Amino acid sequence: MSILEVSHISKSFGSKHVLSDINLTFEENKIYGLLGRNGAGKSTLLSVITDRNFANNGEVKIDSEDVRDNDSKLGMMYLMSEVNLYSNGSKLTQIIKDSESLYGGFNHELADRLIKEFGLDINQKFGKLSTGYNSIFKLILALCLPVQFVLLDEPVLGLDANHRELFYSELIQSYSDNPRTFIISTHLIEEVANIISDVIVLDQGRVILNQPVEDVLAKNHSVVGPEKDVKQYTKGLNVIGHDMIGNIRANYVYGDLDDRVLPDTVQLSNFDLQKLFIFLTNQYEGGTDNEDK
Amino acid sequence: MKFEFNSSEPIYRQVAEQIEDAIASGGFEEGGQIPSTTEISKEFHINPATVLKGMNIAVSKNLIEKRRGLGMFVQAGARKRILSEKRSDFFDDFVENLVREAQNLNISEDELLALVKRGYQQ
Numbered sequence: 001m002s003i004l005e006v007s008h009i010s011k012s013f014g015s016k017h018v019l020s021d022i023n024l025t026f027e028e029n030k031i032y033g034l035l036g037r038n039g040a041g042k043s044t045l046l047s048v049i050t051d052r053n054f055a056n057n058g059e060v061k062i063d064s065e066d067v068r069d070n071d072s073k074l075g076m077m078y079l080m081s082e083v084n085l086y087s088n089g090s091k092l093t094q095i096i097k098d099s100e101s102l103y104g105g106f107n108h109e110l111a112d113r114l115i116k117e118f119g120l121d122i123n124q125k126f127g128k129l130s131t132g133y134n135s136i137f138k139l140i141l142a143l144c145l146p147v148q149f150v151l152l153d154e155p156v157l158g159l160d161a162n163h164r165e166l167f168y169s170e171l172i173q174s175y176s177d178n179p180r181t182f183i184i185s186t187h188l189i190e191e192v193a194n195i196i197s198d199v200i201v202l203d204q205g206r207v208i209l210n211q212p213v214e215d216v217l218a219k220n221h222s223v224v225g226p227e228k229d230v231k232q233y234t235k236g237l238n239v240i241g242h243d244m245i246g247n248i249r250a251n252y253v254y255g256d257l258d259d260r261v262l263p264d265t266v267q268l269s270n271f272d273l274q275k276l277f278i279f280l281t282n283q284y285e286g287g288t289d290n291e292d293k
Numbered sequence: 294m295k296f297e298f299n300s301s302e303p304i305y306r307q308v309a310e311q312i313e314d315a316i317a318s319g320g321f322e323e324g325g326q327i328p329s330t331t332e333i334s335k336e337f338h339i340n341p342a343t344v345l346k347g348m349n350i351a352v353s354k355n356l357i358e359k360r361r362g363l364g365m366f367v368q369a370g371a372r373k374r375i376l377s378e379k380r381s382d383f384f385d386d387f388v389e390n391l392v393r394e395a396q397n398l399n400i401s402e403d404e405l406l407a408l409v410k411r412g413y414q415q
Contacts, residue, residue, distance in 0.1 A: 165338075169335040169336075169338070172331065172334045172335045172338070172340075172341065173331065173335055176330070176331040176334065191338070192338075194298065194304055194337070194338055194339040194340060194343065195338050195339065196340065197340050197342060197343075214305075214343075217303065269301055270301050270302075
């Protein structure tokens with residue numbers, strides 16, 4: 001039973017605030033989606049959590065123990081990211097051997113299967129891998145090392161559609177065989193929308209959403225119909241975006257609808273996580289819709 | 294199971310409905326084993342807990358049952374129970390919409406009945 005807690009983490013590069021007072025709790029055996037636009041602070045947060053980067057303020061704890069310079073706690077996490085920790089001249093087999101001794105174990109059976117399924121040539125040198133196979137090799141490490149927290153920063157970078165499908169299936173298989181906590185940062189929201197149990201949205205270094213996906217989706221409502229009726233119906237609701245085609249308007253509401261009466265001309269349905277993400281993170285480009293509030 | 298998921302309904306409920314539909318159509322036979330939670334999760338990239346939640350709806354409706362160490366199996370009589378439920382939902386699910394749409398289009402009751410008759414003859 002392990003819990004990863006991030007409290008009051010702030011980080012600046014010079015005068016730029018990359019992370020501002022981040023508070024998050026990662027519970028056991030959940031799959032978290034960490035979403036955010038480019039530059040939102042996702043990679044920085046993951047590298048701070050794993051002590052590859054230091055924060056100006058705040059702390060990261062596993063089971064109430066600070067992880068900083070704490071080998072036994074750091075050994076419970078693995079971060080797969082674009083940053084290469086291995087030297088270009090190392091053979092993949094050697095990297096696996098070194099990682100195995102560092103983390104105190106390695107699932108060779110799973111690794112052998114993944115190497116075969118992805119068609120990875122294990123006798124290559126790390127520096128010779130293409131972008132896709134560089135990701136694939138690091139994913140294999142992430143899935144086969146005996147860690148309680150698997151952090152994946154853009155796990156499918158450079159992977160073709162077939163390999164992405166294969167990765168998601170293998171992620172689920174590995175999670176089912178050996179439940180543990182995953183934190184997946186990605187831009188491909190639709191591909192992970194049903195896989196993740198909880199969604200965290202970072203925007204400009206702040207957490208703007210942190211909830212179970214099911215709860216989030218239950219609050220997404222699209223209200224479509226003649227402009228006048230739609231505006232009337234959504235008065236006072238939390239309208240986060242809208243579309244217009246001719247006189248037909250769609251207002252996108254995030255929150256509970258009270259028991260107001262729905263006019264015959266207006267249709268209610270739901271919208272998905274990706275659309276919510278776009279509305280929530282668009283506001284600095286003039287995307288919010290405040291006129292109806 | 295066709296497994297095309299949309300965002301209009303919680304995924305776990307869609308999982309339950311698709312299991313029901315597969316039993317109703319005979320795709321999953323009575324007494325037969327259905328795919329495991331992991332198999333369904335892997336195939337359609339859905340969180341295993343979500344799939345399990347959908348399966349549990351079908352379990353609580355006595356449509357499938359867990360046999361320890363073996364997996365999930367379709368219960369005897371499940372198909373009949375699903376069909377009778379679908380029949381009792383038929384009015385709400387289809388007839389009301391049909392009549393409403395007919396009214397929108399100024400189709401009279403007699404005209405609608407004639408159209409239904411034509412549907413049966415085809």
